[in-house]
Amino acid sequence: MYDLSGRVGLVTGGGGGIGREIARRLAGEGMAVTVLDRDAAAARAAAAEINGLGVIADVTAEDEVSRAVETAIKRFGRIDLLVNNAGICCTGPALDMPLATLRAMLAVNVEGVFIVSRAVLPHMITRRSGVIVNLASWAGKTGNAYFAGYSASKFAVIGLTQALAREMAPYNIRVNAICPGIVVETAMRRALETQQRHYGLPQTAEREKSIPLGRVSVPADVAKAAAFLASDEAGYITGESINLSGGLLMD
Numbered sequence: 001m002y003d004l005s006g007r008v009g010l011v012t013g014g015g016g017g018i019g020r021e022i023a024r025r026l027a028g029e030g031m032a033v034t035v036l037d038r039d040a041a042a043a044r045a046a047a048a049e050i051n052g053l054g055v056i057a058d059v060t061a062e063d064e065v066s067r068a069v070e071t072a073i074k075r076f077g078r079i080d081l082l083v084n085n086a087g088i089c090c091t092g093p094a095l096d097m098p099l100a101t102l103r104a105m106l107a108v109n110v111e112g113v114f115i116v117s118r119a120v121l122p123h124m125i126t127r128r129s130g131v132i133v134n135l136a137s138w139a140g141k142t143g144n145a146y147f148a149g150y151s152a153s154k155f156a157v158i159g160l161t162q163a164l165a166r167e168m169a170p171y172n173i174r175v176n177a178i179c180p181g182i183v184v185e186t187a188m189r190r191a192l193e194t195q196q197r198h199y200g201l202p203q204t205a206e207r208e209k210s211i212p213l214g215r216v217s218v219p220a221d222v223a224k225a226a227a228f229l230a231s232d233e234a235g236y237i238t239g240e241s242i243n244l245s246g247g248l249l250m251d
């Protein structure tokens with residue numbers, strides 16, 4: 001356990017998958033957690049489970065995000081931790097991918113991180129304290145066939161993480177990213193399985209064989225890393241993009 005009790009967090013995309021597990025973990029560590037999601041029912045259900053606050057917003061809509069952040073601050077007084085987890089993934093041959101699909105990924109995965117961070121950071125700057133954890137991906141460090149758009153968006157998340165880490169360090173705000181490999185038990189992974197079947201790509205069970213630690217990961221693996229980065233135990237870590245891939249990616 002990390003000493004997070006009494007702190008306040010906001011998790012985007014916290015209504016499902018990895019984000020929901022991160023919200024659970026942070027609440028279990030004693031944090032007051034706001035779950036932000038564009039899926040209203042999911043946000044409410046996830047928040048109810050942890051006695052937190054559910055707020056409805058699309059991370060690509062600045063006005064919705066600023067309203068949601070103000071609601072969270074009104075309820076809990078401040079935000080110590082922002083987890084930019086909301087993301088989408090569409091795969092397919094680069095030559096066939098509609099520009100609209102690429103733009104949708106860039107909007108949620110990159111602009112979304114930018115927009116929510118800019119809504120929260122002024123409050124952290126005033127308090128000279130804060131932590132941001134971004135969900136990137138191993139696809140943000142290496143390109144794989146059929147993942148061109150997604151990979152481009154996650155490389156951008158890592159760039160954004162480093163730039164913000166440097167810019168915010170004088171205010172005692174740390175900014176890091178987690179780069180998961182294959183995380184099962186999420187809607188995104190289930191959709192990817194279908195897409196992989198469609199394109200004749202190896203299925204997860206097959207790809208698992210190439211993971212040095214011998215297993216794919218689950219959302220709880222990511223949540224542990226997020227809790228660590230949120231804690232003072234990680235007080236000297238900023239600008240990092242930490243691989244969480246069981247050895248699938250080493251750099």
Ligand SMILES: NC(=O)c1ccc[n+]([C@@H]2O[C@H](COP(=O)([O-])OP(=O)(O)OC[C@H]3O[C@@H](n4cnc5c(N)ncnc54)[C@H](O)[C@@H]3O)[C@@H](O)[C@H]2O)c1
Pocket residue numbers: 012013014015016017018019036037038039042057058059060085086087088089108112135136137138179180181182183184186187188189
């Ligand atoms: N699952 C994996 O294998 C994997 C691997 C590496 C990185 N990631 C990253 O981890 C993060 C979470 O992935 P997941 O597998 O839990 O996905 P998921 O699809 O299971 O859950 C994503 C959540 O984000 C919400 N969301 C999506 N777009 C949103 C928007 N515009 N505004 C607000 N909320 C929005 C969804 O409603 C959902 O609750 C993503 O950033 C993803 O790219 C996932």
